[in-house]
Amino acid sequence: MTGMTSSSRPLLNRRLTEFGTTIFAEMSALAVATGSINLGQGFPDRDGPEEIREAAVRALRDGRGNQYPPGPGVPELRAAIARHQARRYGLSYDPDTEVLVTAGATEAIAAALLALLEPGDEVVALEPYYDSYAACIAMAGASRVPVTLRPDPERARFRLDLDELRDAVTDRTRLLLINTPHNPTGTVLTRAELTAIAELAVERDLLVVTDEVYEHLVFDGAEHIPPATLPGMRERTVTIGSAGKTFSFTGWKVGWVTGAPDLVAAVRSAKQYLTYVASGPFQYAVAEALRLPDSYFEEFRADMLTKRDLLAGGLEQAGFTVFRPAGTYFITADVRPLGETDGFAFCRALPERAGVVAIPNAVFYDHKEAGAPYVRFAFCKRIEVLADATERLRKAFAH
Template sequence: MAAMTSSARPLLNRRLAEFGTTIFAEMSALATATGSINLGQGFPDQDGPAEIREAAVRALREGHGNQYPPGPGVPELRTAIAAHQERRYGLAFDPDREVLVTAGATEAIAAALLALVEPGDEVVALEPYYDSYAACVAMAGGTRVPVTLRPDTEAGGFRLDLDELRAAVTDRTRLLLINTPHNPTGTVLTREELTAIAELAVERDLLVITDEVYEHLTFGDAAHIPLATLPGMRERTVTIGSAGKTFSFTGWKVGWVTASPELVTAVRSAKQFLTYVSAGPFQYAVAEALALPDTYFDAFRADMSLKRDLLADGLAAAGFEVFRPAGTYFVTTDIRPLGESDGFAFCRALPERAGVVAIPNAVFYDHRDAGAPFVRFAFCKQVPVLEEAVARLKKLTA
């Protein structure tokens, strides 16, 4: 039977025409093909707490979640999420009306954008951004408006230009899409920056989606401040969290939304036609994980801080300019001191040159030239793996 095709119209929805195979799939395949150390995709190479893994096993054996869980998420997890938000940040949420469990943060982002954005709406997002942001805005029919975080050599990181953010908002702007701690740059927005964002949102009557999946990964003096804690933001903010990054079980795909009843209802209306429900037994395990004592979170942060320094110091010794992150588990580097300027070409050649895989930051930009010389490395790996990667990268200056 001949394939059904039309010469007049491509098969792929035109809203997705600019999106092909993700860079993560390409670079992970390259890592496998070359036997390289994969510091590209951001997933840990060891499991999280054994007692949480065993909690998932126990749930499976006891028949908790083996059938469809409730659409909003199992009550135990919704209660644990609400308790976590109140204990950590003083944010009180009704677990029955203001918490929604999703198939990871990626589904939460998709459901929120599909629910809240209509064709013609503008979405202002901090650039560079997690790649699903652009695809989800496109699927919703919105127009993305990037505001670029720019390197600050003196501060050793990336900074948000608040004047540029204000100028990006027009009468067509529906919402702001904020990510802090920020992937890929490692920026953690300050209270001053968040206050300015909040004031802008209130002044222009904007909704805000805030991706806070790295909330427990801040280093040094940096501190995560949820946008919803600021004046006027509780009722207009959709806050997204995730178990994957905090507990190192990224394959479980357990995320969540906390927001006002009206916003949660809107997001749930879209989410129910995506996965409907997911990760039943894992939801029970994540409920136990969120109740772990502060010592777990402190140790997790300390461990990642040591790994950050190990990789950042090694990258600097290999000739990169390093922007030491204040949060997340990624290091952004500038390859120009190595005599390079094209991050795509550099990353595609790096496995053969040094046996290491990284990600070109340009893939996270609309303004590709602004991201061209930057390359991201993940440090959520075991110490011996990072030590070997650092040793291999020395070949670049040998």
């Protein structure tokens, strides 16, 4: 019996050949090797509310979720998600047919795209985008069509060109993939922008998948508006949420999908052959987390705003051009005022130069040149860590 060797046929599926080890793994390893402060990967360095952690412990001890939970998610969590959507946004979802619990938002994205796309379909996505978008579109056999958010230095934000978005839609377009609040730029799409997106989706009969994992992190008077709330959108929109970003338990991997019954059923068909189920005891804890009073969400946002301003101010003092985000916990900065033009080279040298790790934004672009001068810093860290990082950056770059 003979086996196939790597010399006779490539081992990696050709759809995935452009996707190697993620930049997050590379930069996190570099942070460890150099003893640098890791502001690259977006995970908090402090756990979320103690009462929610204890809720997970209680579920473990009570034997809830230690075996396979129900495929759609435990009823308590699905009901809590439905209540959250109704209370925050006026969106009414049936927890039995219109809510699906997933292994984090990353699985929700994968399941939605695998379920809803056919080979040859086109997906219009806002560039730069979270790296799993491109990989999941490729695995579905579809093609991504990026619409680039352009920097607007006068307003210190990135903006969407609606004409470019309309021009990107063709007869092969099946789906719009929207992320707001937007990672990595921090852009929060306005009601006018989202209304235009909704009108385009209805006019061209497009499905819409919306990644809203940073929904509770909006600043400076910005408002998070779920596209599903707009006319004609509920029946065509798959909305994705996550507990990790809101409650600072990213390792629990609890995400969810809400949408019309036919859309959720389609996503569930794909999801059941990915993880099947996950995070059993943590689902019960997240159900309790979603019932926290509004004061928790306000305090969480205020804490992140303080951290945003601390890091943004330090970056500005070090000489970067800073785009203060209206949402998320990431800051995009332009390295060109420092005499640099290549974000990759800058980030690979930064640990030795300043003892800090960041991520080059170009990894989130198909049009690499558009993202070349930008780097991303995460501010979901303790105040003392951010203060140390900003001092290191000032010493390395400020003149």
